[in-house]
Amino acid sequence: MVASLVGLTVAISGCAPSQGAASPVAPARTVTQSAPAQSATPSAKEKAEEKEPPRQAPALPAPDEAIPKDPAQLARSLSGTVTELRRAVDDWRREGDPAKGQPPEAVVLLALHQQRVYRYLARNPKVASRTYAKLPKALAGQAKDNVTAARNLLSLVHPVSKPAKFRVQPPEPADVLLGHFRHAERRFGVDWEVLAAVMFVETKFGRVRSPSYVGAKGPMQFMPGTWAAYGMGGDIQDTRDALLAAANYLHASGAPRDYRRALYAYNHSQAYVDAVLLHAGQIKKDIRNYYAYYNWQVFVVTTRGDRRLTGP
Template sequence: MRIRLRTLVPATILFAVAACAPAPSPPAASPATHSPRTSVPAAALDSPTAPDAAPAGAQPRLASDPVQLADDLIADELAIRAPSTPEPALVAAARRQQVAYRAIGRHPEWDGIIGPKIPAALVQAYDRNVDARRQLAAMAHPRDTLPAWSITAPAPGDELLRYYHEAEAVTGVGWNYLAAINLIETRFGSIVGLSTAGADGPMQFLPSTFAAYGDGGDIRSPRDSIMAAGRYLAANNFAADPDHAIYRYNHAEQYVAGVKDYAAVLAADPASFAGFYRWDVYYVTKDGDVVLPIGYFENAPIPVGEYLASHPQ
């Protein structure tokens, strides 16, 4: 297996997209046109074999054999869910998990090889992660420039979880859906910058939409933006029709499917948040997938080749 992966240092995501723009009701069959800002439980979980931590700055290496890839992914999934896994090993497992799902998403011919090897306790998480990757990948438009973004460390995970649950208590929108949107939009706030439509902040609101649902808060505040997302989804009838509400947040059927997939993984096992939280920021380019590390900063789009030449692997 060969993966076109140009890497730098750590950081996460799948997609950062323009969110919360008013739109008509979703169509019954075909997905809406969308222009993403892109580049994504058992007793045995208590004592997995923790993977080795990768050296600082090193990128995950995947097995070339899908059978071995499956075994490695299972070990990483178990390590992510084990409270005893030390932080360096947890980071390494999460990063390998992310790259594995990106690879599996691109190789449907592996489904019959890897799928049967996944233990029953992890089948739902595996299926949902693979589907989310494929749904969101279908929205990607490879670019020849890297974005005018800043990549920063996200707010502490415990803090974000507290905000998701607070928003759920106030608005009735499930914490897991808010977390899934936060993951897809900006990798929990790691991406600081505007979408192609002008959306801003950790939950990617258009300023006009945030003015209506932000309750006077700061669009770039994790808490204020998460609370606003809860209000927005609730106002769009999330309780009765979550698909419609999520579609209103971002007008693509693939986006709705991706959010629901990640939300289902989190609902089934909240410990899976530990892996998602440590994912890197990937940007899909015509030269392959580029990892944008914490510390990346460009105030204007930069040609991919120019950036890679000055930031060798």
């Protein structure tokens, strides 16, 4: 087994027209043309624009904002959060630079709130069922996938009961990671979305840097023996090398022909396999989900409740 689920114990929710040759100059001639009359009356479009003020985005959720307990309120909160998060991700990709620097505050706070809602629903199945019924159909499907994945992974977690130290750090920029995923996909034929989902589940895209309690290391949580066989001489702590090794191992274990078999070899748990494939499926449906997951934070599950280690 490659991965040891340190990411589960800790992180579970947790890329001007050119000028042609000069044309011969035509003989000069005088042309008289009347200018079109300019109407002083505003058009219907201009009237509408005058009446409609610029859109004001809702206030951003606080990092520890209370999660509504009523299903109707929870559905409204989740629907609004996802809508604003998609807009914020679009703005980030269009006007920012996901290959450099930090994500915008709006993306960070909205993604964190989305994550916290799904974690709450994963622990409250009855509330979750009533909430799904009040969501638009497309969002209900997305919510079910995320909640089911979170519930599966939480079932594998052993809560921390004693003081423990975990080493965390900021992840590499989102589009730098995306380049690594696609490079590994091209080399080994493993879908980049699956590789992203594995890294997301294991270490929240490299935020968790502590070795697991059984000795697995690096952003993809390799056991030393498996790394020796599939690491191709790379550095187990290097993100690019680790992703190539993961793609190498998954390909040798059956991917892309049989992802379930390959992922089960990576980690011997059907709950783990299901969770990874659910997250990968969401990324395939809408790449904005990758950017949302990238901004989900590291939580430690303790006997006294969850503790967030990263983020605002």
